[in-house]
Each structure stands twice: as C-alpha cells, then as structure tokens.
Amino acid sequence: MTDVASTDTPAGPPVAPAPAAKRGGRPDVKREVGAFTGAAHLALVLWAVATVGPLIWVVLASFKTNTEIFLGQPFALPGSFALDSYATAWNEANVGRYFLNSVFVVLVSTAGTMLFGAMAAYVLARYKFWGNRFIYYLFVSGLAFPTFMALPPLFLILRSMNLLNTFTGLILVYIAYSLPFTVFFLAAFFKTLPREIEEAATVDGASHTRTFFQIMVPMARSGLVSITIFNIVGQWNQYLLPVAIMQGAGADSKWVLTQGIAAISVSAGYQANWAALFAALTMSIIPMIVVYAFFQRQIQAGLTAGAVK
C-alpha cells in the first residue's frame, strides 16, 4: 500500500510508467476476486429464485380459483385475495386437526430426539468404555439404512406392540429414525468441546449428569440448535412413515399434515379443490419458516469463546 502511495505522489512524467504497470497489476487481482464472488453471487441468486419461485407459486395459487390455476400463468396475480380456500382447507378438509396433530407429534418427537440424541452423543464422544465404537458405528450405520427396507419390520413390530395408529408409536419411530444423524452430528460436536471444562466441573464437585446439563449442553448450544431445526423440518415433512403407521380404523382423525394434504389431492378425483390444497401447503410451510427464523438467531458462533485461553 505504501508503495503505491509513494509512487502516486510525484506526478512527474519519468516515474509515470512504473505506477502504470503497478496499476495494471493490482486491479487484476481485484478483478479475479470480483469475478469469483460475482459468479458465486449469480449462482446464489439463481438458487434463491429456484427455491423461492415454487413457494411464491404455491402462495399465489392458494388464492386462485381452479380455472385461474390452470391458465398457464403461474405468476399471474389471482382475481382476489380472499381467504376462502384457507377456510375450506382448515374446516372441510380437516387441515386444522392434522395441523395440530403434526405440531404435537413433531414437538414431542423432536424433544425426545434431542434429549436422547444429545445424551447418547455426549457419552459416545467423551467416555471411554468397552463397546463404545461399536455402538457409535451402529448408530452411524442407521444413516445408510433405506427407510423402505425398514417399513415391513417396523410395521410388524408396532403391530405386535399395539402401537399402530397411535401417536406414541409414530413419535417413537420418529425418534428412532432421527437418532442416527443426530448422534453422528452431535458426537462430532461434543468432541470439540475442551476437556478441561469438564474436569473443572468434576473438581468443582459436579456429577456427570449435572456436568452434562449445566455445563456441556449450554456450551453445545449452537450445535444443538442446528440439529434441532434439521429434525423439526425433517419430521414435519415426513410422509412415508406416517402413511405406513397411521392406518386402520379411524386413522384419518390421527393423520399428520402431510397425509391430510395428500388426501385433498386424491379425495375428490377430477374435482379436486386445488386452491384448498395450495392453501394447506402454505399453512404447512409457514411454521417451518417461523421455526427457522426463530432458531436462526440462536445460532451464534463463538459460544465457547472465553472458556479456555
């Protein structure tokens, strides 16, 4: 920098070529960086459009009539922004009930997943005992296990336990289904936390349980929050598992939202109420955006700053 400044001040002709060469050289570097960030931004914009486009389409379509939807102008504004289709979906298609079912199931199963996942990951990451690696890899291998292959045994087990078509059954399955990734992710996270803090707590007289809940969990907050969002979204959008489990007599009162929405599209045959379907979809998307916006603020880097050093 000083170099450039000193060559710039004397504006005499003899020194002119040198700064010119320099000027030629320096912006080149800048331009390269600029080109790269520019390309990255362009890619991000395209991605954002590709992601947001369908969402906008869904929201717009939820206000349209069936005729307007099939006009072939997906981004045309609807004739009016009436909430009729929302009311229809909520009341007549029972989306309200399914919505609450989903909220209940996801709430309990995410809480369970986080509690058991965090405890298992902590022990696997930080305690040495015989069989530790075996259990860990057993969890991790669950990641590679195809859901479809698990369906028949899952169905049979739940049936033998009389848990078919119950929220308890669905919640337990959700927890089991979410544990592998949760444990895999959190174990890696817990490993990075400084051991001295744990030792300090031990010397201070904290039990293992207290150390976990009062010291380690708060320190792992950013990791826990990330994986919580991941689990909420994943379990909220789950379709295959509830379809397999929530069936039998009177099952339709215990459906979750994804099943309810699917039912709208098939129930009326050719006369499906597409606007209501889109309204239900919109309603299912909103909680996830809220969850994300809420937790996003909780993810702060450097939560462990100041712990050591």
Add this chain to the structure above:
Amino acid sequence: MATVSYNKATRIYAGQERPAVNELDLQIGDGEFLVLVGPSGCGKSTSLRMLAGLEDVDRGQILIDQRDVTHLPPKSRDIAMVFQNYALYPHMTVYENMAFALKLRKTSKAEIDRRVKEAAQLLQLDEYLSRKPKALSGGQRQRVAMGRAIVREPQVFLMDEPLSNLDAKLRVQTRSQIATLQAKLGITTVYVTHDQVEAMTMGHRVAVMLDGVLQQCDTPRALYDTPQNVFVAGFIGSPAMNIKTVPLSEQGASFAQMILPMQREQIAAASSGGGKVTIGFRPEATDLVGPHEGGLPIVVDLVEDLGSDANVYGHAALDGGSERFVVRTDRRGMPSMGETVFIKPQPNHVHAFHATNGNRI
C-alpha cells in the same frame, strides 16, 4: 490446611511400558508451596492430576491430611484446581463461575455471596462480576480461575501451569501475586510449571522430575547450590550450567590445561567412572582471565547484553571435539563476537558428578 503425601504413587498409561509417574515419594507440608518442575512429558502434570483425582493411581497411595484419597473422586478430596487454559464456564458470569462449586455444596446464598465478593476484592475483580469470560482479558480470566479456587477454601490448591498463557510481563506480575496470595491464605499448594524461573521464584521447595522419576526435591537454593545429579544441574539455572565430561587425574578433574581440585572422597567415588568425571560450573561462577593465566581459550559466538550483565557464548576445541561454553560477565569486560577470550571456573564452585550414572559426588 493439610499435608499431602505421595507414597510410591505410580501411573502407567494403557499400552505404555514406561510409567508416566514412577514410584513418586513426596511429602508436602502444611501450608507449603511446592513446585513440580521438569521438561514436557516428565510426569509433573500427571502427578498433579493424580492428586486431583483426574488420573488413576495404578500403584501406591496418595494421602491428603493423613487421609487416604487414592481412590476417591475429585469432589471428595477437598481440593481446588487452576487449569492452564483456565477452563472457565463460558456461559456463566464471573460471579456464577466462582459460585458454582459452592452452590453444588449447598452453601447458603449469603455465605456464597460473602465468599465470592471477598475473593473478587482480593483479586480486583469486583467490577467484572457480572461479565462473561469472553469479555475479559487474559489476565482477568486467569484471576477468575484463581478466584474460583479461592472461594472453595480447599485443603489444597492445585495449579497446572496457570501462567503459561499470559504474556511475559503479566506473567512476572501474576507470579508474585500468586506467591503473595498463597502466603496470605496459607493453603498448601502444588504448582506445576516447566519454567524453572517460576519454580525457583515461587516455590518453598521445588521437585524436579524427569521421565516420571523424581530427581530431587529441595529448596530453590539447595537445588542451585547442590544439584544431586547432572540433569538437575543442567535444568536449574539460566543460562544452563556448563557440563563437560573430562579425564580424572589424581588431584582432581583435568580440564583443558587446568586441574580442578577435588577432595579425596570425591576422587574415590569418581574412580568407577572409567577414568572420567563429569564436571559442571555455572556461567556466573566462571571468570574471564588474561591470556597467560592458564584459562581455556574460547572463540566468542554470541554476546547477550542483558543490561545489568552479559552472557558470553563461545566454543573451544577440547579433547578433539568442539565444546560450547557460557560465561556470565560484567558488562564492562564484554568481549565482541569472534574474539578469543580465556575462561576459568572458580575452583570452589565446581560441581562434580559420576561420569556414568550422573550422580553428584
């Protein structure tokens, strides 16, 4: 207020043949400030962690205040520890950090408040009590770590290199603060460091370790004056003692053209060393002499001007090899690089060690 005893305490890590700590025998008196010092990997930290209960004791015993704590968990030992990287709880304020252990002991709120405020005052942390560790400087964090130990009013303080993350100036300052604090509180303290200056300035007694074995435990002065073996001689003192193995003659050690006189018993003891003896003389117990006074000529490689005095580093051909020497000299007589000077150890300050086993004779 307590004594601490290690009775042949041994720690062997799984899959390793050599014990990390080998039959450590050490008695620490009530209110004593004992420093464990040695190069990295010598077992000093392991010894401390054995006392803390963070490390198993494979053989032997550890007693605190005559009570066998060998297999007790840390919380039943009534100790407090200061860690090298402080290990503060990042999500708690300074106050909560200090109060945590007391809360777990079901101390009353008023008592906790009193003790924390008192420790904060002692450590000049009053105004930071509601801050989180990340909003503190390194020195302040170090003080919080000290405070967390002090409020416990434990029987023994354990400190594991608590100053090594501070910058040089702060380290010297904090060094004296800790020593003063310990004297004031009178709590038995075991302090681990790799820095021999810290060890010498802070400890009532200093235990020097190497490869898991206690080499010598004595007052700083005794360590300096009568090191029990070659390792301690070379480890304590800065710059390090000049240590050379030279031929043994009937009058003493023959060093270059000089004979460094030894007592008859010393010569007798050295005789099993294969006609050789290891001698050591400190840089500050070595004189620069004139060219014709029988000194060993050395070529000066480097002169460190310390302001008050100077360290002269040089080399000389001795017994067919090139040997390095350090001499501390008055600043006025400071030679320059490349010059040849003549050195002569002060005969009363020469240490003699057995040439093969390295023990003092």
